[in-house]
Amino acid sequence: MRELRDLDLNLLKILQAVVETRNTHLAAEKLGISQTSVSRGMAKLRDTFGDQLFIRKAHGVEPSELAEKLAEAADEMINPIIKVVESYKNFDPLTFDGEISIAMNIFILELYGEGIFTALRESLPNAKFKMTYWQEQSLPDMLNGQIDYMLQIAGLPIPQDIYQHKLKEVELCLIARSEHPVLSKSSNWEDINTLPIARILIDGLNSKRSAIEELYRIKGYSANIALTTHSLSVLLNKLKNSDAMMFGSSYIVEWDADLQSYPLPLLPKEARQIQIDGGYLQSKRGFPLNQLLHQIIQSHFDSISQPQFD
Numbered sequence: 001m002r003e004l005r006d007l008d009l010n011l012l013k014i015l016q017a018v019v020e021t022r023n024t025h026l027a028a029e030k031l032g033i034s035q036t037s038v039s040r041g042m043a044k045l046r047d048t049f050g051d052q053l054f055i056r057k058a059h060g061v062e063p064s065e066l067a068e069k070l071a072e073a074a075d076e077m078i079n080p081i082i083k084v085v086e087s088y089k090n091f092d093p094l095t096f097d098g099e100i101s102i103a104m105n106i107f108i109l110e111l112y113g114e115g116i117f118t119a120l121r122e123s124l125p126n127a128k129f130k131m132t133y134w135q136e137q138s139l140p141d142m143l144n145g146q147i148d149y150m151l152q153i154a155g156l157p158i159p160q161d162i163y164q165h166k167l168k169e170v171e172l173c174l175i176a177r178s179e180h181p182v183l184s185k186s187s188n189w190e191d192i193n194t195l196p197i198a199r200i201l202i203d204g205l206n207s208k209r210s211a212i213e214e215l216y217r218i219k220g221y222s223a224n225i226a227l228t229t230h231s232l233s234v235l236l237n238k239l240k241n242s243d244a245m246m247f248g249s250s251y252i253v254e255w256d257a258d259l260q261s262y263p264l265p266l267l268p269k270e271a272r273q274i275q276i277d278g279g280y281l282q283s284k285r286g287f288p289l290n291q292l293l294h295q296i297i298q299s300h301f302d303s304i305s306q307p308q309f310d
Contacts, residue, residue, distance in 0.1 A: 007048060008044070009078070010041070010075075011041050011045055011048075011073040012037055012070070012071075012078070012278070013031065013073065013074075013078075014027065014031065014037075014041035014042065014045070015041075015053075015067065015070055015071055016036070016075070017030045017031050018042065018054065018061065018063070018067075019063045019067055019068055019071040020071075020229060021060075021108055022057075022060045022061055022063065023059070023060035023061065024038045024039060024042065024061065026060075030038055031047050031097045041268060042054070047241075049066065049070070049119070049245070052064050052066055053066060053067045053070075054067060057288075070099055072111050074221070080263040091288040091289060093123050093124050093236045093292055094124075094125065094126070094169075095126060096124055096126060096289070097126040097127060097128070098127060098128070099127070099128040099129070099130060100124065100127050100128070100130070100148050100149075100289070100293070101130040101146060101148050101149075102116075102120075102129070102130070102131050102132075102147070102149045102150070102151070102293070103131075103132050103133065103134045103138045103141075103142070103147050103148045103149075103150050103151075104131075104133065104134055104150065104151035104152065105133060105134040105151070105152055105153060105156075105186075105202045106134070106200070106201075106202065106230050106232075107135045107153070107200050107202055107232070108151050108152070108153070108276060109131065109132075109133050110232040111232070111249070111251050111252070112151075112238070112300075112301075112304075113131060115300055115304065116131075116297055116300055117129065117131060117298050118149075119297070119300040120296055120297075120301070122294070123292065123296050124277060124292075125206070129166055133230075134150065134152060134162060135148070138150070138167060139158075139159075142162065142281065143159070143161055143162075143281070145281065145284075147287065148280060148284075148293060149279070149280050149290065149292060149293045149294070149297070150162070150278065150279045150280070151167070151276060151277070151279075151280065151297070152276070152277055153202065153274050153275070153276060153280050154166075154274065154275035154276070154277050158279065160282070161192055161281060161282055161283075162279045162280065162282065163279055163280060163281070163282045163285055164277045164278070164279040165277065165278055165279065165298075166275055166277055167277060167278045167297065167298055167301045168275070168276045168301040168302075169273050169274075169275050169276075170251070170274050170275075170276065170306060171249070171272065171273050171306060172247055172248065172263060172264060172271075172272055172274065173247075173248070173249070173250050173261045173263060173264055173287065174187060174192075174244045174245050174246070174247060174248075174260060174261065174262040174263065174265075175239060175245060175247075175248045175250075175253065175259055175260075176239055176246070176253050176259070176260065176262060177239060177240045177242075177243075177258055177259060177260065178246065178258055178259065178260040179259070179260070180243065180245070180262065181243065182195060182243070183195075183245060183260075183262040184262075187263045187264060187265050188265060188266075189219055189221070189265045189266065192265060193216070193221040194224060195221070195224065195243060195244070195245050196224050196225075196226035196227075196242065196244040196245070197212065197223055197224055197225050197226060197227075197244060197245060197246065197247075198226060198227040198228075198229075198235050198238045198239055198244045198245070198246045199212065199225065199227070199228055199229075199235075199246055199247070200229065200230070200232065200235055200246075200248070201228050201229060201230050210223075210225075211271065212247050213225065215267065215271060216269060217282070224240070226242075229246065232252075236256050236259065238254070239259055240242055240256060240258040240259055241257075242258055243247070245262075247264070247307065249274075250306055250307040250308070251306060251307065253307055254307060259310045261307070276301070276310075278294060278297055278298070280293070280294070
């Protein structure tokens, strides 16, 4: 058989029509093409699959088992393509009832997940949602089309197959318990460098050595990492029940009244903020669902204001 990857899909339509009508003239009428075109298509099909496709009869042709199986397989291949095209043309957010999969790093999911979900649910009331945290398998799943949208902190290595865009810049500060014995007086390096640090673990970004530890090293200090966790609730517990602090966003203060934000020590400008990026497959940049997801999530981030530092 010739290379099947080069097979013209129009030939499969001819094959299906001949299998159904068992007559090349009737197949031509069904397809709205000339009988000569059908005959040429049949010749190409024989070149590809061999002479055993059809048996000539007095008033037409009899399809072989191979021809019938190929016609069935063509349906299985073409129908999903038709559904994609139809859903693309007729996409209606209010009636869309498919599953939407969104993956984000755990910090973003914990802080912003509820608001994002509420915004999505309002625009896509009948959709089924799968909102998970980004993990090792997430990148292959996204490249395979199993994840529709991702949210990450800028800096995670992402291949060019994924289109990324900035959603929001978040200013950083120090977070610790209210009336912290040190931070309530000073945030200078010489005063805070020995304080215990709690940090959230973001797989793929700071799972080994965090940027904060590198900053301490540059300043000539050794970071006292007292807690590293995936859990925001565990992190908050540590902060409000000890003298530990974290480098994070003032959004966290809204989670617990016992916490307070404090100014950062002297840091380079690039270390004083983080950027949240959204992304989806380059191949889906024209898909209405992915465009809508981006619009909804971007609008959500545009609508929220970061709490002011204390």
